[in-house]
Amino acid sequence: MTGSSRRPRSGSRHRGAPLVASWDPRPPTPESAGPERAGRRVPVAALAVVLLALTGFVLARTLLAGDDVADVRPAAEGPVVGEAPSGGDLTDAALPTVPTAELPAGGDFPVSGRGTWRVVPGTTPQVGAGRVFTYTVEIExxxxxxxxxxxxxxxVAATLDDPRSWVGSGQIALRRVDASAGxxxxxxxxxxxxxxxxxxCGYQIRYEASCWKSDAGRVLINGARWVRGAGAFEGQLGLYRQYAMNHEVGHVFRNPHVPCGGNGDLAxxxxxxxxxxxxxYLAQLTDSSPQGVEIPRDGKVCRPxxxxxxVGGPVPR
Structure with a gap:
């Protein structure tokens, strides 16, 4: 979701639960210590069976925890989600604890395509004032x-034509064209x-994102996000889709990433x-993969x- 390229993760990243032992940590009492209890001897074979079962339980929990995080790996190397320089991969220890970057559960989305795009027929009249930018709508x-x-x-057209979108600046006009326009x-x-x-887009930060590819003149809207949305939007899929389009088109107009402006403000x-x-959260997530701006650790949390x-007119962004 950004400048030119960087990628999302190879699937959603789930953090494994900590390994929890089921034994009682209290020191043994005479009644419970050792295989001898109250004058009665516990067979060694029975004790071995108990220990074997406990070992199997701990091993199973460990393997399951590993499965939770093993499915999120990249398909290829490349820059993150913008034109910012690429950083190193995040380690498990460095990952934030609040997983709002996780792809939410939901419907099926397009996983793979051919790497070519078809233009969706349709045009709109010019909306806005100022320099006119033309765009097509395409699907892989x-x-x-x-x-x-x-x-x-x-x-796409309804979002970009809205006065709250970039046309609200008074400096940008947009017009949708299709293949018939020539x-x-x-x-x-x-x-x-x-x-x-x-x-x-790249996939250094192992979460799904969209991006602006300036060299191709293409805003790539990730089909996984289009169908599933994002955790911060709490199920408001329509609002998230409008955000994804406005954010990536914002990069077309050379707008960089920015942090939250004030605690409780609209993002x-x-x-x-x-x-x-x-x-x-964003600062920790992007530490190893800079996104063109340093996000401060200032405790600020915005609203989506x-x-x-x-508000329908120029405001600080």
Missing amino acids: DGATLAEGDHAFGTA VVPDFRVSLTSQLTTRAQ PVMMQQSFGVSDD NAWPFP
Whole structure:
């Protein structure tokens, strides 16, 4: 969700529960110590069976905990989710404890595609004043959405034409074109499968994200996020989709990432809300993979927000 490239994680990352022993830590009493109890001898064979069962239980818990974190690995190396320099991989010990960057549970999403895109037919009149930017709406070949291509195109246009979007700046105008226009658009808003997004955007931070690929003039909207949304939005899928489009298109206009402005405020649209709305969380998450701006550990937590100009006119962002 950012500048040009970096990727999401290879699946969702779940943290394994700590290994919990089931034995009583209190010191043994004469009645309970050793195989001799109250003048009665406990057979050694029986004791061996108990110890073997306990060992098996602990081993099983350890293996299950490992399975929880083993499924989140990258498909390829590359920059994170922007044009910022790539950093090292996060270790398990460095991961934040509040998993708002996890991909929520939900419906099926397009996992893979062909790496080429089809233009969704449809145009709109110019909206806004100032420099005019044209865009197409596209979907990766081989990727399908339950609601269909046309619904995605309608959602993109409705979001970008909204006065709370970038046209609310008074300096930017937008116009949707399609293949019939015979023009090369200024940028393309492209619904893209999970694995193609990872390959194109990068995946240093092992969570799903979208990105702006400046060299290709393409905004890549991750199909996994489009279907599932993000934890910080607490099930408000429509609001999250508007955020994802406005955030990535914001990079088209050279807007960098920013932190939360004030505790309890609406989050700036250029905050990486796909990962979370807490500065402390984002700072820890991006420490090893800088995203173009240093996020302060200041304890600020914002509320999710989809719009550059949520009150319908220029505001600080």
